[in-house]
Amino acid sequence: MNRDLYIDFAKxxxxxxxxxxxxxxxxxxxxxxxxxxxxxxxxxxxxxxALSGITSGSNIEKTFYRxxxxxxxxxxxxxxxFFLDYFFKIFGLTFFSMEWLQGFYSTFxxxxxxxxxxxxxxxxxxxxWYLHQYTNADTFPVVMGSFWYLKVYFILAVFGVLILRFFPxxxxxxxxxxxxxxxxxxxxxxxxxxxxxxxxxxxxAIFLIANRMRGxxxxxxxxxxxxxxxxxxxxxxxxxxxSEIFYKINKNKFPPKVPYIIWSLFSLTxxxxxxxRLKISKENFVTYIGKNAIxxxxxxxxSSSLVxxxxxxxxxxxxxxxxxxxxxxxxxxxxxIIAAGLKKVDDLGWKILExxxxxxxx
Numbered sequence: 001m002n003r004d005l006y007i008d009f010a011k012x013x014x015x016x017x018x019x020x021x022x023x024x025x026x027x028x029x030x031x032x033x034x035x036x037x038x039x040x041x042x043x044x045x046x047x048x049x050a051l052s053g054i055t056s057g058s059n060i061e062k063t064f065y066r067x068x069x070x071x072x073x074x075x076x077x078x079x080x081x082f083f084l085d086y087f088f089k090i091f092g093l094t095f096f097s098m099e100w101l102q103g104f105y106s107t108f109x110x111x112x113x114x115x116x117x118x119x120x121x122x123x124x125x126x127x128x129w130y131l132h133q134y135t136n137a138d139t140f141p142v143v144m145g146s147f148w149y150l151k152v153y154f155i156l157a158v159f160g161v162l163i164l165r166f167f168p169x170x171x172x173x174x175x176x177x178x179x180x181x182x183x184x185x186x187x188x189x190x191x192x193x194x195x196x197x198x199x200x201x202x203x204x205a206i207f208l209i210a211n212r213m214r215g216x217x218x219x220x221x222x223x224x225x226x227x228x229x230x231x232x233x234x235x236x237x238x239x240x241x242x243s244e245i246f247y248k249i250n251k252n253k254f255p256p257k258v259p260y261i262i263w264s265l266f267s268l269t270x271x272x273x274x275x276x277r278l279k280i281s282k283e284n285f286v287t288y289i290g291k292n293a294i295x296x297x298x299x300x301x302x303s304s305s306l307v308x309x310x311x312x313x314x315x316x317x318x319x320x321x322x323x324x325x326x327x328x329x330x331x332x333x334x335x336x337i338i339a340a341g342l343k344k345v346d347d348l349g350w351k352i353l354e355x356x357x358x359x360x361x362x
Contacts, residue, residue, distance in 0.1 A: 005280035010271060011051055011290030015297065017043040018146075019335060022304040023328045025250065026142050027311040029109070031320045038249050041260075043267045045149050048293075049203045050271055052157065053210030058164040067157055070294065074150065076349035077298050077342060078129040085139045086121050093119050105138055107308050112141040143301030148199075148254070155196055156204045164211065171208055178205035186258045198255035206268065217276040226273070230265045237262045295339040295346070303334035 017040075024032050024040040056063065092101040101117050117138070128135050132151045134144040163174050181201040185192040192198055218226070237245060237259055245252075245259050252260040280287065289296050307327050314323055 005283070005287050006275065006278055007051060007055060008287040008290035009278075009280045009284075010047065010274075011293045012286035012288070013290075014043060014045075014047040014051070015289050015293050015300075016286070016332070017047075018045065018297065019300045019304070019331050020328055022142055022146065022300060023307070023324070023331050026145070026304050027308045027327065028324065030311055031315040032324055033320065034247055036324070038246060041249055041253070041263060044253075044264060046203065046206055046264045047267055047271055048149065049153070049156065049206045050210040050268055052153065053160065053207035054214050054275070056157070056160055056164070056207070056211060058161065058168065060161055060165050063157060063161040067154060071154075072350070072353070073294065073346050074298075075130055076346055079126065079349075080342075080345055081137055081140060081143060081302075082121075082126045082129070085137050088139050089117055090119055093117070107312055108141050108305070112136065112138075140302050140305040142304040143298075146297065146301045149297075152196060152199045152203055156200050156207050159200065159204055160207045160211070163208065171212060175205050175208045175212075178202065178208070182256075182261070189257075192255070202256045202261065210272075213272055213275065215276070218273055223273055226269050230269055233262045233265060292339060292343065295342045296335055298342055299335040299338035300331065302338050303331050306334060307331050 021040045021044065024037045028037055089101065092104065098117060105112070105117075125135050125137075129144075132147070132154070134147045134151075137143050163171060167174065178201050182198075182205065185198055185201065241259060249260055249263050252258070252263075256264075307330055310330065311323070311327060314326075318326070
């Protein structure tokens with residue numbers, strides 16, 4: 001079966017959008033206007049959950065094997081991250097001073113300033129990362145700020161494949177249940193549960209809706225109706241919440257509430273409209289990113305942390321929009337370089353694990 005390059009293309013575009021979001025919302029806090037930062041959320045992480053739904057099936061063994069491989073790749077990455085963070089602190093304490101390290105970390109802003117720098121490895125942090133408790137990595141703060149997506153993905157992938165396998169005739173009922181729970185949580189915010197329930201309720205609905213769209217094409221006559229519904233929802237949102245809700249979209253993302261859900265409708269509608277309509281016939285720059293999306297997702301956390309230092313050095317001397325374009329391009333280039341390195345580290349990690357397996361096999 002030929003690989004659907006549209007899926008790779010869409011994943012690549014979504015990854016480039018995530019890099020722009022993290023360019024705008026992390027180091028961009030120092031110089032990018034709030035309006036531009038909010039508009040960066042138009043094509044956001046919901047696209048990844050939809051694309052996962054399109055490409056997922058009811059094969060439990062295949063899904064669990066894929067998730068296991070992802071978990072091991074993730075553990076290899078965070079192990080590398082742990083030692084990079086630790087060795088940098090040792091370097092700073094050995095050749096400079098605690099004050100120098102604190103000054104270095106203050107570049108990220110007071111919210112992310114390191115508070116527990118030590119020459120003793122904080123092994124509990126590595127254990128927490130393995131178990132998807134994302135305590136901050138002082139040297140690369142954007143990395144753990146990005147990983148909330150991964151935990152939710154693991155949860156909904158498991159629930160999704162179980163529903164597709166054991167309740168194939170009742171998928172619509174589960175979509176309705178997820179949407180109803182999301183609506184109830186928003187109508188009665190005092191009952192909005194802490195933890196992952198709110199995230200999974202909404203994103204599992206997207207996952208299952210996308211799975212129902214698998215192999216289908218939205219009729220051309222329906223497209224104007226869909227975009228009219230999106231436009232009506234946006235107008236209602238501004239009428240009901242007031243114009244100030246525009247600046248609160250990101251706050252309504254964690255966990256997803258009605259304003260952010262409405263804000264994400266445009267990107268999801270566009271994804272489904274172009275599915276089986278936009279034909280990508282050749283590999284290209286964007287499809288390459290899509291095929292290696294997980295490594296780029298890991299890499300952009302590191303690159304988005306590194307560009308802070310360029311921003312701090314240049315933000316007073318360059319117009320914000322020129323600096324934004326420059327930093328975004330630099331961020332993509334760094335993500336490419338780091339992603340290539342991470343692929344090699346991942347290959348090495350798997351070779352080491354295979355070596356250990358052979359040596360310990362009875």
